[in-house]
Amino acid sequence: MTRLDPTSLQLFIAVLEEGTIAAAAEREHIAAAAVSKRISEIESQLRTQLLNRTNKGIEPTAAGIALLGLARRALHELDDISVQMQEYASGMRGHVRIFANISAITQFLPAEIKSFLAEYPQIQVNLEEKISTAVTKAVAENAADIGIFIMQPHGHQLEVFPYHEDKLVLITPADHPLATRKATSFADTLEYDYVGLHTGSTINLQLQNAASELGRLVRFSIQVTSYDALCLMVGSGLGIGILPEGVARTYTKTLRLRTIPLDEPWTRRELKICVRAFDALPVAAKLLVNHLKRQSMEPSSPGKTHD
Template sequence: MKLDPVSLRLFVSVIEEGTIAAAAKREHIAAAAVSKRLSELEDLLDAPLLNRTNKGITATDAGLSLLFMARSALNNLNEIVVQMRDYSHGRRGSVQVLANISAVTQFMPALIKSFMDQYPLINIVLQEQKSLGITKAVAENRADVGIFTRLPHGADIEVFPFRTDRLVLLVPNEHLLADRQGVRFADTLDHDFVALRSGTHLNFQLIKAANDLGRSLKIRMEVSSYDALCLMVQAGVGIGIMPQGSADIYKMHGARVVALEEDWANRELTLCVRSREGLSTAARLFVDHLLATPTLCQD
């Protein structure tokens, strides 16, 4: 005989009820079967567990120790069942998310907070990644969900419209362009730029736009984040271009935002998955939340 949960549960019931008959009634099992289980349990553990008298049954010292351990073991087994059911119903799990810097700074904090308020046992692992790497990672199943700036890709993924943002020009307060309400991109190309790092979609987008005009982008410094870009612009290192929503996050006393009067300044952010039908329950709930939750677009 091996130690099993049924024998432990019957043992606990007998101690709590005080008689085999009462325990048998509680567990919906014949009294003789309960008695047999208890005898086998004592033989297995090679210790007297019960004091049997005409007044009922009490636990021996060994039985009291087993009672404590049995309750703990049964509780742990019940917790296993509960947690596994949580996974199957999507109430528990982990979702791996890759998002570009624009999505991370503008949209993801509020969306993740509202989702975790509804599903506190689902863990969201968010990692910032370049747009070009996100589609590849999702296609290779290294992430459940990806959010990137819309661009041509050859990855075998499913894509869905997510949000839009608009690029603006950020200039130091004393800059020549600071008094303008709006500016064409061509008017910025005589000035030094603080740009997001090479390999990001925004960096590629600005270089392409300059090349389309037969010009080059005068990059004085590359940075890895929008907050660094803002700090460098405020310090007078150069001018920069970033999403309006991200610029609004940072309180900047030494710089101001100027409208960028270009059609390509309006951008679409896209959500991608390898297969929506193939997502785990937790990941599917997260994707549904992202696509259903309204968020104001940046104009």
């Protein structure tokens, strides 16, 4: 059976609303004969009489009344499709996949995504935590629209934009021998056991590389998968740890921890935004990239770290 087209349904609705084919034709700016033909074609396709034609005009049959409701609903849904597609085209509606490392997620993204969604509530943001090497790989392979990572060689063809900076600091239990220092060298910390993050994390790699340059090794008493767990382990006296300053500041408020600056240039890190090609991004993803870039340039506010 041939599918009913929206124009025929609109003409059918007009006939019932106006009461005559002539009046419907005038309203829709089409010849009366063309309207009559369309109605006859619908009846032929449905194999059902829809109208009773009299000298006074037309009257809908029971099938005609049923089709009237169905036709109105169908045209309304078609209009809704058009509206929603226009929202996707303009960026008012959409879905963005963003992969980010734990430092970006814990320090910057909660407030920045919240302010973005306040402006674009119909855009869905899917955020996943990944280590930096996995972030760049996912963006290169189109598994994510946007990535946020610690700047390091990655070997992928990506467009990279500035984001935030952070600074790594040492955290110790309150009664640790290093706890009273105003600053310390990394070499001095290697006398003690560390609580480390999981294998492959950027911070662990930085620690091991820095120790290797000194001809030393980092002794990990335990490795964990989150900043929360690392701080709890340090607070329990299982070792010392290294975290971004913005993260450490949060935990020192609730745990008996001390934060100590490290006199090392490698502790200052650049976080970057990466995409495969900005011009090829969906509009919603472009809006989020631009929002994150603007947020990273704003003056420091409570809860944010701009070292």
